[in-house]
Amino acid sequence: MTATIKDVAKRANVGVGTVSRVINNHPSVSDEIRKRVLQAIEELDYKPNAIARSLKIKSTKTIGVIIPDISSAFYPEIVRGIEDAAKDLSYNIILLNTDLKREKEKEALNMLKEKKADGILFISNTVNKNLKREFKKTGIPVVLVSTKDLEGEIPSVTIDNERAAFDITNYLIKMGHRKIAIISGPKDDPNAGITRLEGYKRALLESGISVDENLIFYGNYKFKSGYDAMQKILMLKERPTAIFAASDTMAVGAASCAMQKGFNIPEDFSIVGFDGVELAEYFYPPITTVKQPRYEMGSKGMQLLIDILRGETKQKSVVLDYEIIERKSCREMGGI
Amino acid sequence: MTATIKDVAKRANVGVGTVSRVINNHPSVSDEIRKRVLQAIEELDYKPNAIARSLKIKSTKTIGVIIPDISSAFYPEIVRGIEDAAKDLSYNIILLNTDLKREKEKEALNMLKEKKADGILFISNTVNKNLKREFKKTGIPVVLVSTKDLEGEIPSVTIDNERAAFDITNYLIKMGHRKIAIISGPKDDPNAGITRLEGYKRALLESGISVDENLIFYGNYKFKSGYDAMQKILMLKERPTAIFAASDTMAVGAASCAMQKGFNIPEDFSIVGFDGVELAEYFYPPITTVKQPRYEMGSKGMQLLIDILRGETKQKSVVLDYEIIERKSCREMGGI
DNA sequence: CACCCTCTTGGAAACGTTTCATCAATTTAA
DNA sequence: TTAAATTGATGAAACGTTTCCAAGAGGGTG
Numbered sequence: 248m249t250a251t252i253k254d255v256a257k258r259a260n261v262g263v264g265t266v267s268r269v270i271n272n273h274p275s276v277s278d279e280i281r282k283r284v285l286q287a288i289e290e291l292d293y294k295p296n297a298i299a300r301s302l303k304i305k306s307t308k309t310i311g312v313i314i315p316d317i318s319s320a321f322y323p324e325i326v327r328g329i330e331d332a333a334k335d336l337s338y339n340i341i342l343l344n345t346d347l348k349r350e351k352e353k354e355a356l357n358m359l360k361e362k363k364a365d366g367i368l369f370i371s372n373t374v375n376k377n378l379k380r381e382f383k384k385t386g387i388p389v390v391l392v393s394t395k396d397l398e399g400e401i402p403s404v405t406i407d408n409e410r411a412a413f414d415i416t417n418y419l420i421k422m423g424h425r426k427i428a429i430i431s432g433p434k435d436d437p438n439a440g441i442t443r444l445e446g447y448k449r450a451l452l453e454s455g456i457s458v459d460e461n462l463i464f465y466g467n468y469k470f471k472s473g474y475d476a477m478q479k480i481l482m483l484k485e486r487p488t489a490i491f492a493a494s495d496t497m498a499v500g501a502a503s504c505a506m507q508k509g510f511n512i513p514e515d516f517s518i519v520g521f522d523g524v525e526l527a528e529y530f531y532p533p534i535t536t537v538k539q540p541r542y543e544m545g546s547k548g549m550q551l552l553i554d555i556l557r558g559e560t561k562q563k564s565v566v567l568d569y570e571i572i573e574r575k576s577c578r579e580m581g582g583i
Numbered sequence: 584m585t586a587t588i589k590d591v592a593k594r595a596n597v598g599v600g601t602v603s604r605v606i607n608n609h610p611s612v613s614d615e616i617r618k619r620v621l622q623a624i625e626e627l628d629y630k631p632n633a634i635a636r637s638l639k640i641k642s643t644k645t646i647g648v649i650i651p652d653i654s655s656a657f658y659p660e661i662v663r664g665i666e667d668a669a670k671d672l673s674y675n676i677i678l679l680n681t682d683l684k685r686e687k688e689k690e691a692l693n694m695l696k697e698k699k700a701d702g703i704l705f706i707s708n709t710v711n712k713n714l715k716r717e718f719k720k721t722g723i724p725v726v727l728v729s730t731k732d733l734e735g736e737i738p739s740v741t742i743d744n745e746r747a748a749f750d751i752t753n754y755l756i757k758m759g760h761r762k763i764a765i766i767s768g769p770k771d772d773p774n775a776g777i778t779r780l781e782g783y784k785r786a787l788l789e790s791g792i793s794v795d796e797n798l799i800f801y802g803n804y805k806f807k808s809g810y811d812a813m814q815k816i817l818m819l820k821e822r823p824t825a826i827f828a829a830s831d832t833m834a835v836g837a838a839s840c841a842m843q844k845g846f847n848i849p850e851d852f853s854i855v856g857f858d859g860v861e862l863a864e865y866f867y868p869p870i871t872t873v874k875q876p877r878y879e880m881g882s883k884g885m886q887l888l889i890d891i892l893r894g895e896t897k898q899k900s901v902v903l904d905y906e907i908i909e910r911k912s913c914r915e916m917g918g919i
Numbered sequence: 920c921a922c923c924c925t926c927t928t929g930g931a932a933a934c935g936t937t938t939c940a941t942c943a944a945t946t947t948a949a
Numbered sequence: 950t951t952a953a954a955t956t957g958a959t960g961a962a963a964c965g966t967t968t969c970c971a972a973g974a975g976g977g978t979g
Contacts, residue, residue, distance in 0.1 A: 249722060251965055263930075264931095296638075296699065297966095299638055299964070326654075327654040357630070361630050362645075386585060530867070588937095589935080598959040600958070611957060632934090
């Protein structure tokens with residue numbers, strides 16, 4: 248069997264308390280004994296049992312990470328940011344997928360409560376009252392990443408979606424576009440759906456362009472919904488010259504549809520996306536987009552969570568910067 | 584504080600042993616007492632402490648998942664397969680990234696030993712003697728996914744890379760291509776680098792086409808290396824008519840390069856990839872590829888691991904089927 | 920020399936479970 | 950009717966740590 252602290256104590260001829268103290272670097276242990284203990288540890292290849300330790304100190308050095316779907320392009324980089332930060336702080340992460348199902352979110356929360364996670368990073372649905380009650384029931388601190396508590400009670404790390412949509416729409420306007428369609432997220436997504444649509448509308452209005460309801464389409468951030476929206480756009484009598492898709496994947500879907508029907512990007516349509524996903528970069532032509540700092544969102548979320556666990560912070564939320572990445576999917580309009 | 588088994592016992596007026604038995608569905612407890620205990624559990628919203636339980640039963644219901652990089656397009660779907668299967672079997676997963684660094688692999692193994700993971704799914708570097716020694720030291724059962732132990736001692740779930748490469752190369756040959764370049768993986772990757780190159784060569788040879796060393800290029804599976812290889816290909820006096828890239832991302836890189844220089848896919852070059860990643864599907868034109876069953880690899884790996892933990896299986900490895908997905912990136916050659 | 924500190928060390932208790940040896944009560948067999 | 954067997958329930962021990970309390974060993978001081 249694998250060695251325990253008792254075995255080490257015996258071999259080093261000391262008490263278990265002493266061994267524990269050298270493991271945890273308590274100051275009050277003489278150099279000579281420390282050396283003896285260290286040697287015994289070495290000889291037995293002793294590794295402390297984290298489970299036993301956790302039981303005693305009531306901390307597992309484990310963080311639960313709740314996301315919709317790791318195989319969806321948006322999340323892996325967030326998770327990578329989380330895991331890197333976790334490693335630095337000597338935590339581990341348990342990954343749970345929810346598919347945005349409330350039921351699975353609840354189950355995940357239960358698991359994490361039973362396994363005594365020290366904290367939770369929640370990157371799933373928008374938070375509602377009901378969910379907040381579930382959070383409370385676990386008794387585990389939660390930080391939101393890339394989603395929000397509408398009432399702002401739970402700390403979160405996000406970007407300003409409204410402003411980002413405003414900026415990217417303005418980018419199109421500056422290039423001379425006046426008929427700009429949007430392929431928005433779903434109406435029931437208060438975080439990235441509604442806000443981006445609002446930013447788009449505000450940009451139009453502030454430039455004196457009236458918003459045309461016929462140029463507003465709704466998708467679900469996936470390829471097919473972008474593709475389908477483009478099909479509708481192509482059937483318009485008065486086509487837009489530019490399209491703002493609320494996700495890169497929809498942007499690519501739209502571009503694919505157009506190209507398949509014989510149109511060219513950016514000559515016939517200027518297209519911009521949102522997220523800054525690899526697909527947009529590697530597509531041909533590469534798609535201009537607003538890049539969310541996904542890695543940083545993850546690592547920052549982790550750091551914030553740990554700060555909170557240590558009681559080192561007033562639970563304030565953080566809003567990160569986004570960046571418009573100009574590529575080859577847009578063109579300047581000449582005069583009308 | 585949150586309720587313990589003692590609190591439940593007290594409230595239900597029974598011994599702790601009894602509570603434990605109803606929690607674990609042991610048969611010998613009377614209906615009346617069971618009811619009483621259940622009610623107490625309900626009233627206190629008692630959730631068993633998995634840490635304490637783990638300490639006692641020496642099983643954490645946790646599996647370590649060691650991968651190179653979750654933000655690399657190939658892995659997320661594997662991980663999703665793993666997590667889904669884990670959930671079904673009531674396990675959780677701890678995710679660890681290694682960037683293919685031996686040092687990080689070692690650290691990951693140590694963490695999992697200390698945290699007493701019940702099993703490990705290893706999806707990183709090819710396994711060598713040294714690593715195998717580290718596996719042994721943890722004392723934790725390991726299953727390999729999408730990588731191999733050259734000596735075949737450790738159970739694994741993979742596809743037949745050589746045969747897949749053979750098939751896809753043949754696909755090109757059947758279309759009439761005779762000058763086929765390959766953008767291979769690195770020479771020091773015995774799993775997916777060398778094997779795919781060998782499948783390519785065998786296909787050529789069996790069709791009586793001699794392999795031309797000038798048509799063999801090496802990349803690292805990433806976009807840029809595909810792009811760079813294409814640049815070299817374009818500089819050849821005698822250009823190939825088809826290109827087999829050992830990853831979809833390289834295939835897309837190569838296609839982008841060609842298109843940027845004014846060539847058309849598939850008119851000027853037929854291109855096929857490998858992996859079956861989203862990028863290949865959404866690229867325009869969509870890239871023909873051999874799709875690895877990544878989700879299934881993950882879930883199968885998980886199931887195999889659990890079978891082994893339960894001692895229900897002779898530790899045999901499993902080889903999964905791949906699938907050639909025909910899209911729009913290749914064209915038939917007329918007679919020469 | 921007696922006293923009081925300080926510094927180390929040992930060991931027991933506690934963390935919240937599961938399980939095992941006991942025991943009490945009830946049923947079955949003789 | 951009594952002995953034996955079966956069933957159900959109890960509580961202590963154990964899992965491997967950490968931490969706290971007590972105590973021993975010096976060392977200074979008056």
